[in-house]
Amino acid sequence: MQDKEPITRALIIGAGIAGMQAALDIANSGYEVVLVDKLPSIGGRMAQLSETFPTLDCAQCILTPRTVEVGHHDRIKLVTYSEVEEVAGQVGDFRVRIRRHPAYVNWDACTGCGLCQEKCPKRVVSDFERGLGRRKAIYTLSPQAVPNRPVLDRESCLHFQGDRCRVCEKVCPVGAIDLEQEGNTIEERAGCIVMATGYDLYSMDRLGEYGHGDLANVIDGLAFERMLSASGPTAGKILRPSDGAEPKEVVFVQCAGSRDPELGVPYCSKICCMSTAKHAMLYKHRVPDGQAYVFYIDVRSAGKHYEEFVVRTVEENRTIYLRGKVSRVFEEGDKVAVWGVDTLSDRQVEISADLVVLATPMIPGGGTVQLAKMLGLHADEAGFLSEFDASMQPVETLRAGVFMAGACVGPKDIPETVAQASGAAAKVLSTFARWGKVAEGEAAARAEDL
Amino acid sequence: MRARMSAETLTSELTRRIEEISGENLLKCYQCGMCAAGCPAAFAMDMLPSQAIRFLQLGLVEEVLNSDTPWLCAACQTCYARCPKGLDLSRIMEAIREIVLQERGDYIDLGDLSPRDLAEIPQQAFIACFRKYTA
Amino acid sequence: METSQLRIPYFPGCTLNTTAKGFDTSLRASAQALGVELVELPEWNCCGATFPLLADNILDLAGPASVLVAAREMGERLAVACTTCYNVLRRTNLAIQTDEDKRQKLNLFIEAQYEGDLQVLDFLQVLRDEVGFEKVARTVKRPLTGLKAAAYYGCMVLRPASEVAYDDPENPRALDDLLMALGAEPIEYAHKGECCGSYLAVVSAQAAAEMTYSILSSAQKNGAQLIATNCPLCQFNLDSQQAEIGRRHTGYQTIPVLYFSQLLGIALGLDADDFDWEKHSVDPRPVLELVEPR
Structure with a gap:
């Protein structure tokens, strides 16, 4: 296979819950891991979530111990705000070129005191807050960010846009701001690679009948998660984005783009039935006198304690489930008119809503398809990575030494993602162990020859 | 039943x-x-x-x-x-x-329409009806 | 005077010769003022008034196919005024283009050798893409300043989108943009592309009245003083149903429904006397008096 001994070191692309779980499993078994993420800090989508179904654990509370452990782990090298640019070599010796984006902050000098963020005069709409909140031009994704180091967004920074500012530079007590900083590339070597690039949500722009994403009070599920989060832009209060009023009538629309081979994606996004039930339940927890409606085609609650969770949403939180799709959503005064149907009563339904939450489908995380191409992996039509064998080798890719886990393989929830990540880690570990045995055997053989 | x-x-x-x-x-x-x-x-x-x-x-x-x-x-x-x-x-x-x-057989009889309707309704509507509602 | 002439074969359709005469006269006059020469097909027949939906629809496509053949003899493009005719002709043309079996049988049937190599265009599309709304705006002599107008598109230029749409089918802009070019204020409302009932007026008074009522009341609720449309059947339904709506909904206030070309003609400063105002059930002239004279 190769002249030199294979490298028992893993490189993981994506530091969401899948990448972190795999990294910890591998590192805790005694091997080194390089964990790459394009965002400034780790945690991925789960860092945006409020509470998890079906246990209603606070997502941040169960995530933080993991991010902290990853952040402090001797055998995990974090390479955030960075993207894999090229992969050469093969199993046993992959050589991975990684581009580090300039943070304009010397992270080694920075203490994470947060003064630069506090004093930065420029506010911009935050992607992390799904457009519901704002951040500064120099920012961390959240106060719990790991690593707790800010990055400066050049497109928004007054200094880079030609104005006089440099406030961050002036206030930094340790002189860590480096406005001359340039991006650089590094090379990492690894014997195995794990793909854990996660998911994005299908864009609301593409849902013309639901207002193309242009209606203030029509938001997607991740935006609602941010609203529900205690650390989110509304500090956990449910507020109508248009005017900050508390919404009393909230409509949840499932399959907004999924199971739609004509205009959206053909597959079932799998998590939305449960996340919507959770949204309706948490909404009622926050607004006890409010009414939640869920438009659904089927309720797919196949998971441990999942059906019971949906039943609670209906019976205890008195959510009205309407069986059918919504054909049209449009603004009417300060309300959002929802035209749907309930095929069980055979009635066209109209609801004058304060807030509409669209359960848009999961799509492969940005960059997944390009990475797959670079690595010679296969992906399906939607861009989800293909298994070596969907039944019997579900975390192996077509390329030896490259494994995968989480939502980049297909829509899945947290428990399934974590399980799959441990599965991928086990495959990496068994590969490393096999190499170890071979090396031992070779050493023994050499000893005999002598 | x-x-x-x-x-x-x-x-x-x-x-x-x-x-x-x-x-x-x-x-x-x-x-x-x-x-x-x-x-x-x-x-x-x-x-x-x-x-x-x-x-x-x-x-x-x-x-x-x-x-x-x-x-x-x-x-x-x-x-x-x-x-x-x-x-x-x-x-x-x-x-x-x-x-x-x-x-x-026919679903409608266009002969039943009032002379006023016949004069006012655009003929494209009649033609469409004729094609959709008569055998 | 306009120097750059655009010459384009033109198909008015039956309705523009009869109940929608005002559409035709205002459209021709406006086109001329904008330097567009509409050359009416010398001989034409009815398009069939509805696109035949049966899988085996070859016989019913013969009528519109003959129109296409006649148009192709005059050039590579055809401007159509009536949106129903546009819909039928465009879909027929597409069927001839893409379905070899239909193409062969139709050609045998109407004794032609037509390949479907004609561009069927809605007149509003010609105005937007070939004349340009900027040029329209520059040519306006009597801007419709202060007039709040609801653009109403109906179905025929929106659906099925893959065959006929030249605009976003869920949120069309072309007519709104034209109204803006004329100096009017297009209002936003949700019913721009909701069906008016089409030919249902003949079979169900209830359907016709309620379908038009939801459109008209939505436009009015959002501040419209008039409705501008590009479809002669929609214009008729929206306009003429208002008497029946008044009987069904107490307190209903009427609203005039115009062809966009009538507004175009007025904004271009043309003589509007032959725009056939008498055919309107709700007389638009009082609202139009709000516009400053030229």
Whole structure:
């Protein structure tokens, strides 16, 4: 296979819950891991979530111990705000070129005191807050960010846009701001690679009948998660984005783009039935006198304690489930008119809503398809990575030494993602162990020859 | 009354004809109700468009042949525009009308219209009606 | 005077010769003022008034196919005024283009060798893409300042989108943009593309009245003083149903419904006397008096 001994070191692309779980499993078994993420800090989508179904654990509370452990782990090298640019070599010796984006902050000098963020005069709409909140031009994704180091967004920074500012530079007590900083590339070597690039949500722009994403009070599920989060832009209060009023009538629309081979994606996004039930339940927890409606085609609650969770949403939180799709959503005064149907009563339904939450489908995380191409992996039509064998080798890719886990393989929830990540880690570990045995055997053989 | 169902009732000659005349596969519909949710004429129909398709899927064709729903479809294609499965209901409704017209004759008598209507209504509406509502 | 002439074959359709005469006269006059020469097909027949939806629809396509053949003899493009005719002709043309079996049978049937190599265009599309709304705006002599207008598109230029749409089918802009070019204020409302009932007026008074009522009341609720449309059947339905709506909904206030070309003609400063105002059930002239004279 190769002249030199294979490298028992893993490189993981994506530091969401899948990448972190795999990294910890591998590192805790005694091997080194390089964990790459394009965002400034780790945690991925789960860092945006409020509470998890079906246990209603606070997502941040169960995530933080993991991010902290990853952040402090001797055998995990974090390479955030960075993207894999090229992969050469093969199993046993992959050589991975990684581009580090300039943070304009010397992270080694920075203490994470947060003064630069506090004093930065420029506010911009935050992607992390799904457009519901704002951040500064120099920012961390959240106060719990790991690593707790800010990055400066050049497109928004007054200094880079030609104005006089440099406030961050002036206030930094340790002189860590480096406005001359340039991006650089590094090379990492690894014997195995794990793909854990996660998911994005299908864009609301593409849902013309639901207002193309242009209606203030029509938001997607991740935006609602941010609203529900205690650390989110509304500090956990449910507020109508248009005017900050508390919404009393909230409509949840499932399959907004999924199971739609004509205009959206053909597959079932799998998590939305449960996340919507959770949204309706948490909404009622926050607004006890409010009414939640869920438009659904089927309720797919196949998971441990999942059906019971949906039943609670209906019976205890008195959510009205309407069986059918919504054909049209449009603004009417300060309300959002929802035209749907309930095929069980055979009635066209109209609801004058304060807030509409669209359960848009999961799509492969940005960059997944390009990475797959670079690595010679296969992906399906939607861009989800293909298994070596969907039944019997579900975390192996077509390329030896490259494994995968989480939502980049297909829509899945947290428990399934974590399980799959441990599965991928086990495959990496068994590969490393096999190499170890071979090396031992070779050493023994050499000893005999002598 | 129970609807008696069997392989025979599900594959009736009528169902086959509807699929052939319309060129649509009725079993593509998964009953999401999108058509019914958006149909601008559904308020006047005795059966929602999605319900009509359901009856056809189950071989209960008579229900639909006796319904006023196909006659209140203006072929505006709002349903087709948003159907996640790309089913063109206006074609299915046309097939139903075609079958009823063949079996029972004209649905309307344009002679019944008042002279005022005849003078005022654009002839394109008459021609359309003539084509859709007479054998 | 306009120097750059655009010459384009023109198909008015039956309705523009009769109940929608005002559409035709205002459209021709406006086109001329904008330097567009509409050359009416010397001989034409009815398009069939509805696109035949049966899978086997070859016989019913013969009528519109003959129109296409006649148009192709005059050039590579055809401007159509009536949106129903546009819909039928465009879909027929597409069927001939893409369905070899239909193409062969139709050609045998109408004794032609037509390949479908004609561009069927809605007149509004010609105005937007070939004349340009900027040029329209520059040519305006009597801007419709202060007039709040609801653009109403109907179905025929929106659906099925893959065959006929030249605009976003869920949120069309072309007519709104034209109204803006004329100096009017297009209002936003949700019913721009909701069906008016089309030919249902002949079979169901209830359907016709309620479908038009939901459109008209939505436009009015959002501040419209008039409705501008590009479809002769929609214009008729929206306009003439208002008497019946008044009987069904107490307190209903009427609103005039115009062809966009009538507004175009007025904004271009043309003589509007032959725009056939008498055919309107709700007389638009009082609202139009709000516009400053030229």
